[in-house]
Every structure is written in C-alpha cells, then in structure tokens.
Amino acid sequence: EAGVTQFPSHSVIEKGQTVTLRCDPISGHDNLYWYRRVMGKEIKFLLHFVKESKQDESGMPNNRFLAERTGGTYSTLKVQPAELEDSGVYFCASSQDGAGVNTEAFFGQGTRLTVV
C-alpha cells in the first residue's frame, strides 16, 4: 500500500514568487492534515481537511497560504507570495475517518521549502 506522498521533496524559490506543494494521502483516508516546521522550531498544525471540506484552518499563518483539496483526494498548499520566514519543512498527513483508539496519522516525507 502506498503511503502519503508529497511533491516536490525540495523547492527553492525567490522571495515574492509562488510555490505550490502537493500531497497525495493514503487512498481511502478522508482526513488530511498539513503541518510545518519553520527555522528549527517545533512542528505546528496548519490545516485539516475532511474529504474536500476544511474542518479546521486555525493554524494557517496568514492569507498568503491557500490550501485546497479538490474532490477529496490530493491536496495542494499554495504560498503566494512567498516570504523568507516561510522557509521550512511542510508535512502532510492522513488518517482514516472516524474516531477511535489507535487511529494514527500517516505522515509524508515532507517538502523542504527554501525562500531566498
């Protein structure tokens, strides 16, 4: 079974440019999460999708960040325009629907974003 995959693995862009990160969750997982770790700080939650709906976007830092999940499958996270402080590693995770013990989140390998 394929895990959570993220594209690209690394992106270097100039300040002011636009970057789009993609996440393909595990097939059948309704829940999709975006996290990020910036500048050596802790991993922080950004956004939670349930299928195509945004369930919780309380962690989105500002309106330069736009996340979508068309059709409830893969998700994209666009940063426009990118700023230096956006540099970091962006993680995507997915989990099955429903509450229950031992429900785990499966993480992708992350996209390392470097804004110069």
Place this chain on the structure above:
Amino acid sequence: LAKTTQPISMDSYEGQEVNITCSHNNIATNDYITWYQQFPSQGPRFIIQGYKTKVTNEVASLFIPADRKSSTLSLPRVSLSDTAVYYCLVGAPYNFNKFYFGSGTKLNVKP
C-alpha cells in the same frame, strides 16, 4: 492544546534499554498518549499509543502511571537505527489538529 515536556536529548549505546519520560500535567480525561518517531528527512511515524497502565507492541512499551501526568516510552535493546527524534503527543487519538509536538527528544545511539 495539552503541552508536553521531554528531555531535549539522550545518549545510549547499542543493546541498552532506553526510557524516555514525558510530562503532561494538563492531560484531559479523554486524552490518549501517543509517541511518534522521526528520522532525518522523513515525516513522523507512529510508534505506540496508550491511555493508562502499560501498553506493549513489537517495537516499544509505554508506561503510564495512575495519575497520567507523565508517561515513559521504553525501547528495548536499541540499535544504531533507533537514532531519531521521539515525540510525545497528548490528545484525543483522532484529533491530530490538536497535537502539540514540542521539541521532541533526540536519541543518539552509539556503537
């Protein structure tokens, strides 16, 4: 968010048992304790989860005292490949948007 406190780093040698303790004084009644492992250039990976007492799987054991204000991840006979960052997370097991990762514990296993 239920915040957690862990040691920043730990050193061990191959073959030893490693115990990493996490403090979570503000744990709520419905919260579970979950540990994740992260290798460099990879995303976190689930290790073990528990609510109280002791949980054991093929990878680790998790010890949780009666007051649940702390927990201890036990890794038996570590190898070099166990060198990683270990995160203690507290929350409802399906509320991944509420998890506080903190700094984690960097475990360095030496030969």
